[in-house]
Amino acid sequence: MSRELTPRQREIYDFIRDNITTNHLPPTIREIGEKFGMSSTNSVRDVLNALQRKGFIKRRAGISRGIELTHSHTEEYRTIPLVGRIAAGAPITAIENIEDSFAVDKTFVPSGDIFALRVQGDSMKDAGIYDGDFVMVKKQSSADRGDIVVAVIGDEATVKRFYPEKGRVRLEPENPDYGPIIIEKKLPQFYIAGKVVGLMRRM
Amino acid sequence: MSRELTPRQREIYDFIRDNITTNHLPPTIREIGEKFGMSSTNSVRDVLNALQRKGFIKRRAGISRGIELTHSHTEEYRTIPLVGRIAAGAPITAIENIEDSFAVDKTFVPSGDIFALRVQGDSMKDAGIYDGDFVMVKKQSSADRGDIVVAVIGDEATVKRFYPEKGRVRLEPENPDYGPIIIEKKLPQFYIAGKVVGLMRRM
């Protein structure tokens, strides 16, 4: 279906895309024609028809500026809640706990229930996770051995490597200055909030 | 200046906003009128004038669908080009070099000319920058001492710490396994592409 574009088609497609991002508005047929020095609206129409046939754009008949990108760069992001405090018992992404939220590219995080958390301390420094980093966490109550998880103990959330052992759980930091945390499995104030699937850092 | 909106104005403002997010297109004056059962375009114009005067929208005269939201809740993210190859001479973000692009929250990267680059190798491992990470780079041709920069040498881009010295530049890795790179300043095939301002990692 979607064959390759010719240079001309690519050029015009790019112009439409840029126009949308710059002016928040798709161009009219004549605007395209003027830009590329075409004196006939039909010249543009031919190209638009080609783009539509090849599946790159959609058009809404009779509507001004009714050009829409199919491979829409418009909705490639998700909004992820940034969790402030984490308290045992309360659901993590309860509205009361959401401090902020930000946009992340869809291809960057797996689908499903994701939240973000700000890392405190440098106990995971040798895993490249630093104080102040934001980790993207996929909500799940269990994890595989060796996964980096967000564990909640009482009212504190901590990022550590997860090692299940007989009757207990070992949470291993990635920093020789810190020792492991051992949790007896029965503890009700302990649970796994999720698995770390991504990281963002401002520098 | 921007006083409160009347219920009617709020209603119409919301409709415009919803229309943009749903149809990726602002409505025409008549579309608004139809929606709210107004038979005169002037009824709509009055409200639009009020919205403009109060600073909620901007209008582009003579242009169809030329309504723009000022407090744009639509644009909390930016699209950053992911640069594939980097070749000396050619402008980095030339279309030929752009491999992909992805959305990033606006609050996450500074404004200005930003591109993303995939890190190869672990020479910056002790700065928490790992093989396969994406770094966000602010385009600039110079940097401060100690900044982490993207330097282009010939056809290769490398991420290192920047130390200007007399008549030359020292690029320092953050990994004891690697030594510094020394560049004589005159070299034309060497330049600073930008400064690393952020990092993203998939895990």
Add this chain to the structure above:
DNA sequence: TAAAATACCGCACAAATAGGCAGTTGTCAA
């Protein structure tokens, strides 16, 4: 209480816009 703002109607007009038909030229593959 007067002035300003709000929220409408109705009509008219010009510009902007999409769409259509007929034809030309060059390229490229069957």
Add this chain to the structure above:
DNA sequence: TTGACAACTGCCTATTTGTGCGGTATTTTA
């Protein structure tokens, strides 16, 4: 060499759309 496709010109039409002028009635503000 024929035919499909790409990329155009030119001209015409119908619809869409923004804008302008002149109104009315009610509410809010100074």
